[in-house]
Amino acid sequence: MTVREALEWAGAQLQAVGLPEPLREAQALVAACLGWERAQLIAHPDALLSARHARRLHSWVRRRAAREPLAYITRRVWFYGLELMVGRGALIPRPETELLVEVFLGWAANLPPSLRFPPLREGNQPDSVPPASRGNLKEGVACSPILVDAGAGTGTIALACLMHAPHWLGIGIERSRRALRWAQANRRRLGLESRLLLIQSDWLHGLRAGSVDAVLSNPPYVLPDEWDALQPEITRYEPKSALLTPADDPLRPYRRIARGARCALRAGGLLAFETSPRLAPLLAERLPAWGFRQPRIVCDYAGIMRVVWAIRE
Template structure:
């Protein structure tokens, strides 16, 4: 058996085109070649062969097999980028999305640097850790119902030097204590309706956690309504809710919050022009 073998960028791309569009295959092949196999960007775009050992070739075959099974590249790498930082991700947590970056960027412009913040449904911890890093004087608490998610979030907090307090809580059954008070409650809860499954890509549907994605068709505002109810006792006067929402329910979410007595409601659009962020004040 030879000590090294050559494989071409074109071969990797052609292999991926069996399962992905040409654009997706090109993007994935660049990540595989440059970020995983260590090829320089110049050599990649010149289409130069990659020299691999038999072990590296075996690893590449494994990566390509996982991609053919539509496993997200972020899970294969074990990392995802969020606001210029790398977060550890695994199938127990959602992969951070650009829309969530927009939510955090909005908050960074508006909340006080020493705010008391609660992040409900923290997942990888990307919202809570980003806020903690930006505002070292803030007191950031993060909840999740999943022990696996909390372990990943704690790992990210430790790795990135955040100062977040993590707690296992079920927001749907939680009873707040008398002394609990926050200036900000933020949440990117499950908001994809069951009927939307049929339009979703396999790399999301087959791999990302259902409990973090889906709500029943007959109650799409389930989590928002419950968090709003908690906010009436857990938010300080003038405190704010920040929600990432399903684009189909901007008006419905705002109406529900208004009916619960919240004021200064805003529905903000994401970079694609979809309703994506709702802000309300107690």
């Protein structure tokens, strides 16, 4: 089978099951299956697929036709200019979450110079987490500001922020062991082992008081009454525990994170959440009572309320 034939066959299979963009998805599958860039498909339409590649493509197309998300099949997803690895057990990073990274980077750029460009000090250890959990965070950077990604999933938010804020260190906290494995793989792939500590824990439990500068989180925020309207790619394959918030207390994850952040953040530190348009106004209203001033709601490019952030008093 040639590349052209593979594209036609895969496109036809995906069209037959009613996927909205069969050609684009066929290109993505054939390119990933061969380990090529998409442009190479156009440049080499007559190249032959090996028997191994053809078998893999058949299996991948069958999985996609059963509505498994493309990112779980190819194990790759783009987020804020980074190619990340993802698979079953971890939420697939979404473009909406890039706004949270932008809010952090905008806030961090306006910090006083002493925090933006801290002096390096030899022989010290970051002290946000107890010594036993410090893992491989680089020594000699005790003055670097520290961000926390609460519910890190594949490490998405922390990794993107650290790539663009080179003086910062990060702590990624995640409850799911499977998700944490993807975060570890991404941290290694991006060479951030010395700047990002990954911990399996329950939200901010165990962080030292006043030891971090920013807490960022995209917690589960889908309400049970919204579940049935979601695509089958989400409801059949992505972890429910990464998506659903309780109907009787939808702000529970936010309240728990805010309570931990109230303790772990230094005064003047940032707390920023991704959320839904239904929860954003409620969250902004509650933040002052939880110890955070000047709550602000930021809309995404579609005009949808997406990020709520505030400053620790």
